[in-house]
Amino acid sequence: MIDDDDLRRLLTIRHFERRLLSLFDEGELSGTTHTCLGQEYVAVAIAPLLEPADVVVSNHRGHGHYLARYDDPAGLLAEIMGREGGLCQGVGGSQHLYREGFLTSGVQGQTLPLAAGIALRHRQVGARALAVVFMGDGTWGEGAVYEALNMAALWRLPLVVVVENNGIAQSTPAPEHLAGGIAERAAAFGIAHELVTGDDVDGIRVQLRAAVQKARDAPAPLVVEFRTNRLGPHSKGDDARPAEAVAEARARDWGAAYAGRFPEQFERVDLEARERIDAVVADVRRRPLSAWGAR
Numbered sequence: 001m002i003d004d005d006d007l008r009r010l011l012t013i014r015h016f017e018r019r020l021l022s023l024f025d026e027g028e029l030s031g032t033t034h035t036c037l038g039q040e041y042v043a044v045a046i047a048p049l050l051e052p053a054d055v056v057v058s059n060h061r062g063h064g065h066y067l068a069r070y071d072d073p074a075g076l077l078a079e080i081m082g083r084e085g086g087l088c089q090g091v092g093g094s095q096h097l098y099r100e101g102f103l104t105s106g107v108q109g110q111t112l113p114l115a116a117g118i119a120l121r122h123r124q125v126g127a128r129a130l131a132v133v134f135m136g137d138g139t140w141g142e143g144a145v146y147e148a149l150n151m152a153a154l155w156r157l158p159l160v161v162v163v164e165n166n167g168i169a170q171s172t173p174a175p176e177h178l179a180g181g182i183a184e185r186a187a188a189f190g191i192a193h194e195l196v197t198g199d200d201v202d203g204i205r206v207q208l209r210a211a212v213q214k215a216r217d218a219p220a221p222l223v224v225e226f227r228t229n230r231l232g233p234h235s236k237g238d239d240a241r242p243a244e245a246v247a248e249a250r251a252r253d254w255g256a257a258y259a260g261r262f263p264e265q266f267e268r269v270d271l272e273a274r275e276r277i278d279a280v281v282a283d284v285r286r287r288p289l290s291a292w293g294a295r
């Protein structure tokens with residue numbers, strides 16, 4: 001059973017992401033946004049394995065990574081809506097967030113060299129801190145990934161690469177863009193690889209704790225591959241998958257399965273999370289537009 005705190009984190013992310021899609025429909029958001037619906041548990045499972053000095057480098061699908069670490073839906077929504085109180089005064093938006101210890105980039109693969117550089121710095125100053133980079137399966141098609149892995153392995157960098165392998169890159173299924181497998185690619189560099197197939201946050205932490213600790217204490221890179229499930233569209237409304245694939249994703253949803261097993265707890269925490277996000281949306285909507293000034 002998931003404890004209330006973890007379930008609250010999971011459902012806060014879920015309701016946040018759902019509201020983003022509805023705010024788009026209402027014409028309240030511009031640009032684009034990529035939700036992590038279905039994948040919330042990856043970030044929630046990883047967050048307590050991290051220490052405050054660790055640096056997270058996230059990607060275009062990064063809202064859950066941020067919320068799992070900081071529980072700050074108002075700061076994130078204000079950023080995405082360009083309102084006062086936004087994390088980066090509304091200049092970064094959904095894909096380019098920055099806060100000490102956390103940054104995201106929408107440029108696929110660019111984040112691997114960046115995270116390797118941060119891990120190198122940690123090593124040089126003896127910081128005992130990790131760089132943790134989140135990436136999708138499709139991003140293994142970018143050459144910069146391999147330069148970064150090569151250096152990370154050679155220089156024994158404290159770098160944890162979390163792969164959210166949801167089996168699709170935008171509209172291209174993994175079998176059409178990924179030759180071989182991620183485990184084999186890690187092995188080619190002599191990098192340890194952990195495969196996570198479940199969605200139980202406690203079980204995932206038990207599985208990963210020792211490997212993450214090792215990456216930190218006896219610095220060396222680690223690839224953690226989650227076989228996960230993208231429930232929503234690639235971005236705001238562009239679900240190019242056939243109806244059967246969408247139905248299959250829904251059938252694999254951790255949330256629906258958990259609600260069926262523990263309905264009383266789910267309904268109680270779900271309502272709490274929904275009301276919290278409703279209040280955040282009402283608050284942020286009333287705020288004036290953010291005014292950007294160089295700092």
Ligand SMILES: Cc1ncc(C[n+]2csc(CCOP(=O)(O)OP(=O)(O)O)c2C)c(N)n1
Pocket residue numbers: 060061106107108109135136137138139140164166168169170230234
């Ligand atoms: C260098 C670069 N090329 C293309 C894109 C457009 N793009 C954004 S997300 C995406 C697919 C990424 O797929 P994956 O890595 O599997 O992550 P997922 O979206 O499934 O989380 C693409 C091609 C981009 N942002 N950056």
